[in-house]
Amino acid sequence: MDKKQIxxxxxEMAFLLEFHGENVFKIRAFQNAARALGNASEPLEVLLExxxxxxxxxxxxxxxxxxxxxxxxxxxxxxxxxxxxxxPKDFENLxxxxxxxxxxxxxxxxxxxxxxxxxxxxxxxxGEVTKLPGFGEKTVExxxxxxxxxRSFSGQWLFPQGWEMAIKIVEDLKSLRSVKRIEIAGxxxxxxxVVRDIDILVATTDPExxxxxFVANVLVQSVVAQGDTKISVVLTNGMQADLRMVKPxxxxxxxxYFTGSKEHNTHLRARxxxxxxxxxxxxxxxxxxxxxxRAEGLASVREEEDIYRALGLQYVPPExxxxxxxxxxxxxxxxPTLVSKEDYRGILHCHTNWSDGxxxxxxxxxxxxxxxxxxxxxxxxxxxxxxxxxxxxxxRLRKQLQTIASMNKLSTDIVVLGGTECxxxxxxxxxxxxxxxxxxxxxxxxxxxxxxxxxxxxxQRICRALEHPCADVLGHVSGRLLLMREPYALDLDxxxxxxxxxxxxxxxxxxxxxxxxxxRFCRAAKERGILFAVNPDAHSVGGLRNIEFGMNVAxxxxxxxxDVVNCLSRNDLLTLIRENRNxxxxxxxxxxxxIS
DNA sequence: GCCGTTTTCGGCCCGACTGTTTTCAGTCG
Numbered sequence: 001m002d003k004k005q006i007x008x009x010x011x012e013m014a015f016l017l018e019f020h021g022e023n024v025f026k027i028r029a030f031q032n033a034a035r036a037l038g039n040a041s042e043p044l045e046v047l048l049e050x051x052x053x054x055x056x057x058x059x060x061x062x063x064x065x066x067x068x069x070x071x072x073x074x075x076x077x078x079x080x081x082x083x084x085x086x087x088p089k090d091f092e093n094l095x096x097x098x099x100x101x102x103x104x105x106x107x108x109x110x111x112x113x114x115x116x117x118x119x120x121x122x123x124x125x126x127g128e129v130t131k132l133p134g135f136g137e138k139t140v141e142x143x144x145x146x147x148x149x150x151r152s153f154s155g156q157w158l159f160p161q162g163w164e165m166a167i168k169i170v171e172d173l174k175s176l177r178s179v180k181r182i183e184i185a186g187x188x189x190x191x192x193x194v195v196r197d198i199d200i201l202v203a204t205t206d207p208e209x210x211x212x213x214f215v216a217n218v219l220v221q222s223v224v225a226q227g228d229t230k231i232s233v234v235l236t237n238g239m240q241a242d243l244r245m246v247k248p249x250x251x252x253x254x255x256x257y258f259t260g261s262k263e264h265n266t267h268l269r270a271r272x273x274x275x276x277x278x279x280x281x282x283x284x285x286x287x288x289x290x291x292x293x294r295a296e297g298l299a300s301v302r303e304e305e306d307i308y309r310a311l312g313l314q315y316v317p318p319e320x321x322x323x324x325x326x327x328x329x330x331x332x333x334x335x336p337t338l339v340s341k342e343d344y345r346g347i348l349h350c351h352t353n354w355s356d357g358x359x360x361x362x363x364x365x366x367x368x369x370x371x372x373x374x375x376x377x378x379x380x381x382x383x384x385x386x387x388x389x390x391x392x393x394x395x396r397l398r399k400q401l402q403t404i405a406s407m408n409k410l411s412t413d414i415v416v417l418g419g420t421e422c423x424x425x426x427x428x429x430x431x432x433x434x435x436x437x438x439x440x441x442x443x444x445x446x447x448x449x450x451x452x453x454x455x456x457x458x459x460q461r462i463c464r465a466l467e468h469p470c471a472d473v474l475g476h477v478s479g480r481l482l483l484m485r486e487p488y489a490l491d492l493d494x495x496x497x498x499x500x501x502x503x504x505x506x507x508x509x510x511x512x513x514x515x516x517x518x519x520r521f522c523r524a525a526k527e528r529g530i531l532f533a534v535n536p537d538a539h540s541v542g543g544l545r546n547i548e549f550g551m552n553v554a555x556x557x558x559x560x561x562x563d564v565v566n567c568l569s570r571n572d573l574l575t576l577i578r579e580n581r582n583x584x585x586x587x588x589x590x591x592x593x594x595i596s
Numbered sequence: 597g598c599c600g601t602t603t604t605c606g607g608c609c610c611g612a613c614t615g616t617t618t619t620c621a622g623t624c625g
Contacts, residue, residue: 061597
């Protein structure tokens with residue numbers, strides 16, 4: 001049980017309370033508590049251990065704390081169970097339909113007896129729904145699209161959800177003596193942002209105790225299939241996990257094979273065939289078995305690297321194995337040296353308790369130094385229009401800058417940069433006047449409202465914002481929330497062209513729900529000469545972990561150290577920002593933009 | 597249900613959009 005699960009439970013209670021017509025402020029209390037818990041920096045165990053520690057969190061009182069304790073210790077919550085009893089059967093899926101809130105769901109349940117997604121879909125198609133007051137043609141259209149979306153997202157998990165589970169299983173198996181080697185394979189190893197299952201590969205000559213330990217894991221809910229070399233289970237969170245056991249000799253081949261992608265492997269096997277080999281999960285075999293010289297060469301395969309070498313290729317890091325040109329590049333020796341954690345020097349784009357973050361500037365800075373050995377951290381709280389996030393007006397921003405300045409005088413450990421995540425307003429202007437932005441070290445501009453503009457309007461809006469001299473970085477470009485919300489309509493090519501023209505840095509937002517810019521578009525941006533900022537968008541010290549997820553995207557996007565501005569020293573970064581601003585001022589001087 | 601306090605009740609963020617209305621409710625961020 002972790003904080004996220006408990007926060008989800010509280011959110012569900014809020015929704016159910018609203019569904020049952022409870023007091024709006026009680027509902028809000030549960031929503032606030034969910035957010036407060038999610039933002040709390042201490043791990044759940046600490047919060048539960050000390051008596052009264054939970055209640056110290058602002059937004060969590062006696063009653064909700066009791067609910068949390070009950071749920072965390074027993075996995076159930078009486079009050080929640082009571083609320084669920086009176087809710088439709090397929091409640092969990094129904095509430096995920098965009099555009100369907102508690103009030104409309106109430107009407108659908110009362111008037112049509114809707115209990116499941118299927119019943120809702122049928123009622124939409126037969127026209128029953130349009131007869132209800134408040135429901136029209138458009139609503140039904142939206143509901144049908146929403147149902148399709150819920151279905152397409154089910155059975156998929158965000159990278160960290162899969163990774164956490166996989167790590168726990170690996171840790172559990174690692175201690176067994178019969179486990180010679182163990183690796184997470186599949187899409188997790190390729191660091192895909194969304195995964196469907198977990199693949200774990202073990203090298204062993206003694207599979208039985210490993211199999212027994214695997215199926216006995218507390219995370220395993222049921223066993224789907226169990227053979228000598230492969231076991232499939234469903235985990236408590238509904239995710240499928242496959243364990244494969246191979247002989248130690250076959251391990252590198254199996255690891256390569258089960259890492260995929262399928263497309264990469266198909267391409268690789270074709271190459272092997274051309275060279276007179278047959279490649280599969282058990283080995284690389286000469287087509288002509290009698291060719292002893294070749295066979296001897298293969299005896300030296302101990303690692304995946306050796307397989308690629310045997311095929312005349314550079315080693316292809318798992319992140320690149322999507323058959324998007326990596327095999328051709330590896331053949332020419334032109335694979336990039338991917339950016340790595342060790343290259344990372346400074347953190348840009350973090351929130352604090354000045355806006356919607358949970359922790360103080362000091363705490364964020366301290367942890368940035370401790371966890372990432374960062375030389376600098378840019379605090380970028382929300383701007384004034386973001387009222388839902390307690391955005392700062394110019395006066396509070398001025399005070400925050402003063403606070404930062406006095407902090408920097410005291411500490412030489414890490415330098416805190418003053419910044420903002422400034423809203424891009426509907427007309428493409430920025431949420432602070434130019435003279436305010438000018439005083440900041442670092443400005444991220446992002447869209448947080450008015451998502452439903454036409455593709456042309458949205459493209460124009462962003463392109464205009466990029467021309468502002470102080471628009472250093474474009475934040476979460478597409479606005480998508482993985483498995484939750486589609487990106488807004490946007491002509492990405494035009495936006496990238498504008499970013500290249502204006503020397504705007506593009507953010508790779510490391511929030512696991514965003515991972516935006518998508519790695520699939522990184523190369524197109526890089527080819528235009530665009531630089532990237534890999535940012536955590538952390539709303540608490542725990543959120544600093546997002547850097548890791550952002551780096552996964554950068555690596556999947558073929559980026560090197562020189563593509564990522566976080567790898568610059570503080571001086572070089574600030575010089576770059578200054579030069580880019582001057583460049584845009586000269587553009588503005590030519591009449592394309594005037595500072596408002 | 598939570599918070600704060602001139603401390604045990606009164607207030608709790610709010611604007612925009614959408615689709616449905618004929619002045620507004622529901623949803624979202």
